[in-house]
Amino acid sequence: MFKEFVRKYEKNSMFVSILMLILSLFLIFMPIKSVVAIIWIFSIFVIVDGIIHIVSYCKTTPENRLINFEFAEGIMEILSGVLMLISADYLVIFLPILLGVWMIVKSIIKMQMAINFKDIEGSNWVVILICSIITLLLGIFIIANPFPTVLAVTISVLGIALAVYEIINIVESAYTMSKLK
Numbered sequence: 386m387f388k389e390f391v392r393k394y395e396k397n398s399m400f401v402s403i404l405m406l407i408l409s410l411f412l413i414f415m416p417i418k419s420v421v422a423i424i425w426i427f428s429i430f431v432i433v434d435g436i437i438h439i440v441s442y443c444k445t446t447p448e449n450r451l452i453n454f455e456f457a458e459g460i461m462e463i464l465s466g467v468l469m470l471i472s473a474d475y476l477v478i479f480l481p482i483l484l485g486v487w488m489i490v491k492s493i494i495k496m497q498m499a500i501n502f503k504d505i506e507g508s509n510w511v512v513i514l515i516c517s518i519i520t521l522l523l524g525i526f527i528i529a530n531p532f533p534t535v536l537a538v539t540i541s542v543l544g545i546a547l548a549v550y551e552i553i554n555i556v557e558s559a560y561t562m563s564k565l566k
Contacts, residue, residue, distance in 0.1 A: 393441065408426060416544070431469065436459065512560060520554065
């Protein structure tokens with residue numbers, strides 16, 4: 386049951402990471418022209434991810450709900466996505482900070498997963514922990530330096546950092562799923 390829960394979570398995580406990787410490419414190659422559109426797309430991704438988490442939570446068996454945090458994650462993502470849609474024009478300035486916070490939250494969730502794996506023999510939880518620490522540091526870097534020179538440079542750097550984060554997340558998810566077999 387636990388393996389099934391983790392496998393499902395990692396598949397969802399990989400799907401979202403692929404979508405976020407595509408988003409990061411837009412940030413790198415079309416920084417200014419696409420910012421508001423990217424905020425809309427990102428908001429929709431966050432809302433859809435939140436809905437997926439809530440549906441997944443509702444389908445989880447009662448005994449697995451004890452270790453399941455998807456309902457709270459889903460509610461937070463839906464509320465965040467709706468707020469971003471409502472104020473997309475104003476969020477252009479705050480996009481780096483919002484994505485940095487999102488990366489930090491997701492990294493902390495992965496850290497929790499690594500710590501949960503600590504007691505499972507052969508899980509190599511340290512790899513997951515190291516990846517989550519790297520992505521946590523990337524999120525902190527983005528928040529600490531949202532506007533180092535110009536908005537275009539910031540957004541391009543943000544796109545590169547987001548791409549690195551998502552590639553690490555995909556590798557980490559694939560690694561975790563391979564260890565569950």
